Each structure stands twice: as structure tokens, then as C-alpha cells.
Amino acid sequence: MITALAVTGHQHLVRRSPELPGVEVVRGVHIGPPPKWHFIPMVQIHLVEAGAARIWCCGRSHVVGPGDVVVNAPNHNPRIDQRLTPFASTLRVYLAPCLFDSLTRPAGGPLSEAFTLEVIRDWRAAQLLKALAQDIAEGEPGILLERELGELVEKAARLLRTRNKADLTPLARRPEIERARHLLQERFDQPVRLEELTQASGMSKFHLLRLFRDLVGKTPHAYQMHLRIARARELLDRGVRSVDVAFMCGFTDQSHFSRCFKEIVGYTPGKFARFA
DSSP, X not given: OEEEEXXXXXXXXXXXXXXXXXXXXXXXXXXXXXXXXXXXXXXXXXXXXXXXXXXEETTEEEEEOTTEEEEEOTTOOOEEEEESSSEEEEEEEEEOHHHHHHHHGGGTOOOTTSOXXXXXXXXXXXXXXXXXXXXXXXXXXXXXXXXXXXXXXXXXXXXXXXXXXXXXXXXXXXXXXXXXXXXXXXXXXXXXXXXHHXXXXXXXXXXXXXXXXXXXXXXXXXXXXXXXXXXXXXXXXXXXXXXXXXXXXXXXXXHHHHHHHHHHHSSOHHHHHHHO
């Protein structure tokens, strides 16, 4: 299924297939200043088709341009710090982490928790991504889409292993922030008070909020909201009713859920479900 989304200066064409749950392909056209940064708890394989920008992730800055493929893990979405051209177009595939891990584990990884972000220039990876997007748009059968997705992920994983073998182990993170993050993950559907996070992390409120935002990219509250929406996407993909998803993901009512979902995903849960 296909839908077009538009925000000021940016247009996105979203492609999904009922034959390939847990996968979204998004073609973007970007004009003007960078859009608002969002934490997306999915693995992303991203091709720059035109234009250039300076991106930032995990303390590292990269300049990306046409032909570059950016592969990032769920907790490490790149932030666009500067557009270097007035126009850009991109093609991205988003994968549920469990799906990515199931495809990379037989070949020795890396799993989605074992890397951050890499910028790779590889013609074959770019062609595989384009082919997958085209065949999803044309409604090709699931067996073809699964094969193309497997080839794309296998190629990306091989490049990651080649580029940075030393880093393909669980990442060393600040244990204080990890304790807070894990508490939010375990209780994503429940209210978590800031006092509970400071107790879990052993940090003051000020230092926790500052360091959490620096390392994760969002405040604890925003991070938890994105976790809820990530879980909601999975449930909607399985055909669970929107009203039940809202309750299962900790939202107070359907309207609150729809509002938060649209703010993060770009369209309503009902429209998302129709693409599933």
C-alpha cells in the first residue's frame, strides 16, 4: 500500500506490503531546513539519491551525498545538522529489530544492539534497496519481497562486519543511562516518575535529563512515548484493533493515542492499519 505525506518543505511516500510485515519503505523529497528529529526504534537502511547533508550520531559527524548508504541501529538515528544542498531525495527501509536480527544471526550478525551507525558507499546495496521499494509499490508476491529483503540485509550486514569488526560486540554505554533506559523499556506502557529514573540511575534529575538527552537523543518521557508507538506499530501490523492497541500501549484514550501516533509516524493509526 502507498500513501503520500507532506510537511513544510518535505514530502514522503510510504510503501508497505501485507506480505512483508515489520518493513516500511519511505521515499523522501526534502527542501529547506532539516525536519524535526524523531527517535525511531527500528533499524534503518537509508540511501541518499540526491543532495548532501551533514549528519550527527553518537558523537560523530558525517557528510553524506548521492550514492551513500547509511545503516543505523534502532537507538542511533542520525540527526541532520546541516543541509549542504537546497534539495535532497532519499530512500529508506525501516525494519523491526527482531526481523533484522533474525536475518543477520545465521551469518554471525551483527545484531541490532551491536552497532551504531555506518556510512557505506556500495552500488549493490543501493540497487537492492531500490528493487525492494519498486516491488513493494507494484504489489509483488511475498516470496520475492522476502528474498530481496534478505539479500539487502545480508549485504548490509556483510559491509558492517567488514567495515568495523572491532565494534560488532555489545556497545559500551553509560551504565547509569542504561539502567534508566531499561526501566522505561520494561514499563513502557506504565507511568514512570522521574524520581524512579533518578533512583535507578543514581543520578540527580538535572544530570540524568541532560545526559539522557545527549546520549539517547530524547528526554526520558519522549523516549518512552516512542517506545509505545513502536509497540503500537507492531500490534497494528498484526491486525490488532486500534482501540485495543491504545489500551495495550498505555494510552489513556483513543484520541490521545491517535494524536501521539500521528505526531511521530506522520499519519493516524487507522491509516497505518489500512497499509498493513
